Amino acid sequence: xxxxxxxxxxxxxxxxxTAELWxxxxxxxxxxxxxxAWLTLLCAEIGQVSTAALLTxxxxxxxxxxxxxxxxxxxxxxxAVVELAARTAEGQTLTPxxxxxxxxxxxxxxxxxxxxxxxxxxxIIAIELQKRGDVAVQHAMRxxxxxxxxxxxLFWRRRAESETARSAQAVRALALVAAxxxxxxxxxxxxxxxxxxxxELAARRVSIGMLRGQRLRLTAMSGAASFKRGSRLVRALEAxxxxxxESGASLRLPAxxxxxxxxxxxxxxxxxxxxxxxxxxxxxxxxxxAVGADTAEFxxxxxxxxxxxxxxxxxAALVGPGLAIRQRGERLxxxxxxxxxxxxxxxxxxxxxx
Numbered sequence: 001x002x003x004x005x006x007x008x009x010x011x012x013x014x015x016x017x018t019a020e021l022w023x024x025x026x027x028x029x030x031x032x033x034x035x036x037a038w039l040t041l042l043c044a045e046i047g048q049v050s051t052a053a054l055l056t057x058x059x060x061x062x063x064x065x066x067x068x069x070x071x072x073x074x075x076x077x078x079x080a081v082v083e084l085a086a087r088t089a090e091g092q093t094l095t096p097x098x099x100x101x102x103x104x105x106x107x108x109x110x111x112x113x114x115x116x117x118x119x120x121x122x123x124i125i126a127i128e129l130q131k132r133g134d135v136a137v138q139h140a141m142r143x144x145x146x147x148x149x150x151x152x153x154l155f156w157r158r159r160a161e162s163e164t165a166r167s168a169q170a171v172r173a174l175a176l177v178a179a180x181x182x183x184x185x186x187x188x189x190x191x192x193x194x195x196x197x198x199x200e201l202a203a204r205r206v207s208i209g210m211l212r213g214q215r216l217r218l219t220a221m222s223g224a225a226s227f228k229r230g231s232r233l234v235r236a237l238e239a240x241x242x243x244x245x246e247s248g249a250s251l252r253l254p255a256x257x258x259x260x261x262x263x264x265x266x267x268x269x270x271x272x273x274x275x276x277x278x279x280x281x282x283x284x285x286x287x288x289x290a291v292g293a294d295t296a297e298f299x300x301x302x303x304x305x306x307x308x309x310x311x312x313x314x315x316a317a318l319v320g321p322g323l324a325i326r327q328r329g330e331r332l333x334x335x336x337x338x339x340x341x342x343x344x345x346x347x348x349x350x351x352x353x354x
Contacts, residue, residue: 035066038067038147038151039052039053039054039067039069042125042143042147045143045147046140046143048131048136049128050108051068051069051073051127052068052126053067053068053069053126054068055123055124055126057120057121057123063086078110078112081094081111081112082126084112085112085126086121089116091111091114091141092111093109093110093111093137095108095109096108096110108128108130110127110129111141111144112125112126113125113145113148115151115152117152123148123151123155127144169307169314173314173315174318176200176315177193177318180192180196180319185326185330186219189326190220191220191222193208194207194221195222195223197296202298203297205222205274205276205297206294207220207221207222207294207295207297208221208292208293208323209238210284210324211245216241216242216245216293218241219292233273233274236270236274237270237274237295239270240269240270243264244293244295245293248283249283250281250282250283250309250313251264251267251281252303253268253279256306267279270297271297277301278300278303279297280304280308280312281293281296282309282312282313283316286320286323286324291320292324294315
């Protein structure tokens with residue numbers, strides 16, 4: 001097992017350190033160090049704890065550690081008991097298994113206890129307890145339950161703040177959508193939307209492109225009533241939008257997390273060509289499929305914030321169907337013009353008049 005030492009640690013800090021930890025707990029819950037202090041005091045309260053971790057649910061449903069004691073802890077060390085607690089939504093105990101080492105005479109015990117809110121497991125606290133037996137396990141379970149109660153208020157508040165933030169984003173997005181609703185023509189609606197979004201986000205440039213078959217064509221660009229199709233900037237914008245559509249997700253350059261495989265060469269080229277420092281592209285969706293893309297460029301070289309990305313994605317979801325309807329309407333009209341010019345005129349006037 002990947003423990004820091006085979007010797008049991010005493011998590012109980014000195015008196016001055018205890019006072020400092022409690023002072024950190026008095027700070028706002030989202031301040032750095034709050035959860036570390038909370039976890040350290042919890043381990044001291046339980047006693048006989050060699051390592052511990054607090055995990056919360058990510059957006060993708062997986063659990064990730066946000067606090068650990070002491071210092072770095074290999075989260076995979078707790079994987080089995082955490083998965084069991086997440087699946088059952090109940091406190092669980094397991095004897096850890098490590099094939100690389102011979103089983104100790106008195107193996108420690110892994111305990112995981114979930115924090116369940118509205119039927120969903122929001123967090124799990126996992127500890128390794130050196131002292132076994134029903135009394136020790138019951139004592140640890142009770143302490144975990146009581147101490148997680150303090151965090152429950154934090155998670156309720158974060159959920160409320162998240163709902164409030166989403167409501168505020170929706171109000172902003174609907175106000176921007178109004179700019180596109182003033183006209184039925186696709187180019188004019190897209191241009192009005194690009195101009196409004198650029199002003200709202202203080203962006204260097206906002207552009208919208210729509211798919212025409214398998215090819216994406218630039219439809220509008222903020223600050224430009226017209227643009228030269230085929231120019232280097234237009235080609236760079238279309239390539240960046242196609243890059244996001246092919247990836248099937250929003251793209252941010254620079255990316256906030258580069259741990260995974262990220263294909264953003266076209267976005268790099270766009271920043272070089274357009275003179276911007278960062279760029280974000282979101283997909284315009286209609287009927288569950290991409291019909292175009294919206295690219296926002298900024299002068300700042302930091303990743304687009306999660307809040308800005310959420311606004312752009314919400315806006316794209318709202319305007320995507322409307323822009324797709326306008327595009328289909330224009331195709332219907334332009335598609336009939338050749339027919340009206342030849343066969344249509346013959347049917348309307350008769351062969352003897354043509």
